[in-house]
Amino acid sequence: MRVAIISPIAWRTPPRHYGPWETVASLLTEGLVKEKIDVTLFATGDSLTSAKLRSICQAPYEEDKAIDPKVWECLHISEVMEQADEFDIIHNNYDFLPLTYSGLIKTPMVTTIHGFSSPKILPVYQKYNATTHYVSISDADRSSDLDYIRTVYHGIDISNFPFNENKGDYLLYFGRIHSDKGTWEAIQVAKKVKMKLVIAGLIQDRRYYEEYVQPYLNDDITYIGCVSPPEKDSVLSNAYALLHAINFNEPFGLSVVEAMACGTPVLAFGKGSMPEIIENGRNGFIVSNIEEMAQRVKDVENISRKLCRETVVKRFSQEKMVKEYIEVYKEIVNK
Structure with missing residues (x-):
């Protein structure tokens, strides 16, 4: 089977720092190669892969501001489509834009919907609903207006996340610095329980950081x-718990799974996919607000860090994700 993987070009595949879609595209690509699948990765020219790499954009546009994102997105996607007949299936990890080419090629396309940035993009997905195939990354992140071939949870390379059976002495916030991700809420929890908080992540909203995060920074x-x-790896594995006080319906949450792989339990607001990932009392707690999250911090003592890792090994491994995508490919090609 010849598979083309379309990765975004905002960041390198795999990313140097931030880039969840590029991370998943890389893990999938490398896993497919291990399974002896003939894979071509369409990504930035500086990407790292054991598959065949094809690129039209040499550097990520988020790292080189001289690159016009719209121009190079169009060139990147057209590069795939103009060579579509070389492949048995095209796997789109680049949102809705590649769908607009799908009616012009014969090669079947499967699109992993990594989340809906806005309801305004739904018309594109609706137009191609009957002629392409959609995979959701959680049952919670599905639109009632669309049909799906399957839900495939993201998987991670567990060997990259060292297990630490010893509880750390700090709480951790890991993710974009943005109101959606609840940075301010995590700070309030840490203040209530009088524990240290380490904040790690890309500042996506500078004004939010300056108004709701920076004033609280201290020792x-x-x-x-x-x-x-x-x-x-170090900051995840040495934490007491990860605080995921999200203010939106999280489609999946890679940092949640990565923390658990290191043995670190997660306290999360019960939005989006969180109830699908976190089992109360086993690998963390689902809570409703800041006060409840603060109350649950002490209960983390009773959670087995070993069980947190076992959850990821069983449900969210790279191998499991790759196996399920191969099944999806076969189902589509056999049609």
Whole structure:
């Protein structure tokens, strides 16, 4: 089977720091290669892969501001479509834009919907609903207006996340610095329980950071920036718990799974996919507000860090994700 994987070009595949869609595209690509699938990855020219790499945009547009995103997105996607007949299936990890080419090619396309940035993009998905195939990344992140071939949870390379059976002495916030992700809420929880809080992630909303995060920074509440993979492993594995006080319906949440892989339990607001990932009392707690999250911090003592990791091994491994996508490919091609 010949598979084309379309990865975004906002960041390198895999990303140096931030880039969840590029992370998943990379994990899938490398996993498929291990399964002896003939894979071509369409990504930025500086991407790293054991598959065949094709690129039209040499650097990520988020790292090189001289690159016009719209121009190079169009060139990137057209590069795939103009070579579509070389492949048995095209796997789109680049949102709705590649769908607009799908009626012009014969090669079947499957699109992993990594989340809906806005209801305004739904018309594109609706137009191609009957002629392409959609995979959701959680049951919660499905639109009633669309049909889906399957839900496939993201998987991670568990070997990259060291297990630490010892509880740390700080709470952790790991994710975009944005009101959606609840940075301010995590700070309030840490203040209530009088524990140290480490904040790590990309500042996506500068004004939010300056108004709701920066004023609270001190010796106990620290912002360490956007961390690279080795630093990420350390900060995740040495935490007491991850605080995921989200204010939106999280489609999946890679940082939640990555924390649990290190043995770190997660306290999360019960929005979006969180009830599908977190089992109360086993690998963390689902809560409703800041006060309840603060109350549950002490209960983390009773959670087995070993069980947190076992949950990820069983449900969210790279191998499991790859196996399920191969089944999806076969189902589509056999039609």
